[in-house]
Amino acid sequence: PTPAVWRRVDTYLAETLVGHDAALEAAVHEQDAAGLPAIEVAPLNGKLLHLLARAIGARRVLEIGTLGGYSTIWLARAVGDGGEVVTIEAEPAHAAVARGNLDRAGVGERVRIEIGRGADVLPGLEPGFDLVFIDADKQSNALYLDHAARLSRPGALVIVDNVVRSGRLVTTDESDEQAEGVRRGLALLAADPRFEATALQTLDAKGWDGIAVAIVTDAASRSGS
Ligand code: DHB
Ligand code: MG
Numbered sequence: 001p002t003p004a005v006w007r008r009v010d011t012y013l014a015e016t017l018v019g020h021d022a023a024l025e026a027a028v029h030e031q032d033a034a035g036l037p038a039i040e041v042a043p044l045n046g047k048l049l050h051l052l053a054r055a056i057g058a059r060r061v062l063e064i065g066t067l068g069g070y071s072t073i074w075l076a077r078a079v080g081d082g083g084e085v086v087t088i089e090a091e092p093a094h095a096a097v098a099r100g101n102l103d104r105a106g107v108g109e110r111v112r113i114e115i116g117r118g119a120d121v122l123p124g125l126e127p128g129f130d131l132v133f134i135d136a137d138k139q140s141n142a143l144y145l146d147h148a149a150r151l152s153r154p155g156a157l158v159i160v161d162n163v164v165r166s167g168r169l170v171t172t173d174e175s176d177e178q179a180e181g182v183r184r185g186l187a188l189l190a191a192d193p194r195f196e197a198t199a200l201q202t203l204d205a206k207g208w209d210g211i212a213v214a215i216v217t218d219a220a221s222r223s224g225s
Pocket of ligand 2: 039040135161162
């Protein structure tokens with residue numbers, strides 16, 4: 001497809017199926033105004049996260065990589081009143097933007113922002129998550145997946161953002177540390193009996209990328225990890 005056409009397709013689908021949403025548009029605006037990078041998930045992908053969370057009746061969601069809270073809003077809307085999203089953000093300035101965006105969206109009380117590196121925060125979290133969204137530093141994907149398996153209930157969904165990265169998944173060597181992290185994560189998903197996984201390429205407002213989608217198996221509860 002030519003770039004002009006796939007961008008029009010993305011706009012068509014987003015306008016048709018997502019439409020306008022004041023809280024989400026404000027979140028992107030505030031994120032841009034604060035100088036955060038424009039690397040939040042595309043609207044159609046945010047809604048996919050939301051629908052997947054609702055489809056499995058998720059009440060506790062873990063997100064690794066908050067940024068300005070755009071995907072966090074989608075996930076927090078899915079868990080409903082009394083549900084909880086724990087979201088981990090290494091950069092305090094990003095967490096502050098996210099806090100404002102979540103409160104403005106009316107879901108602030110459902111969201112606990114943990115400020116710190118995933119490697120430091122994850123060991124202290126209570127297990128039992130229904131869905132984990134991994135969208136932070138790609139070098140750590142395998143580490144995050146290991147924690148996700150440990151912290152999730154059997155049958156939980158684990159979604160990994162940015163697994164294609166404009167084809168860098170297959171076009172770069174080990175000097176591309178981010179792509180290398182993505183490859184290690186996918187290798188873990190393939191080899192680790194605690195997961196069954198697939199992945200999809202995506203072409204949307206954020207360009208050419210992809211997500212991995214995994215289910216946590218019963219092996220996770222038996223592994224005692
Ligand atoms: C980058 C990170 C993301 O999570 C994303 O969705 C797109 C880009 C990045 O670090 O460049
Ligand atoms: Mg991402």
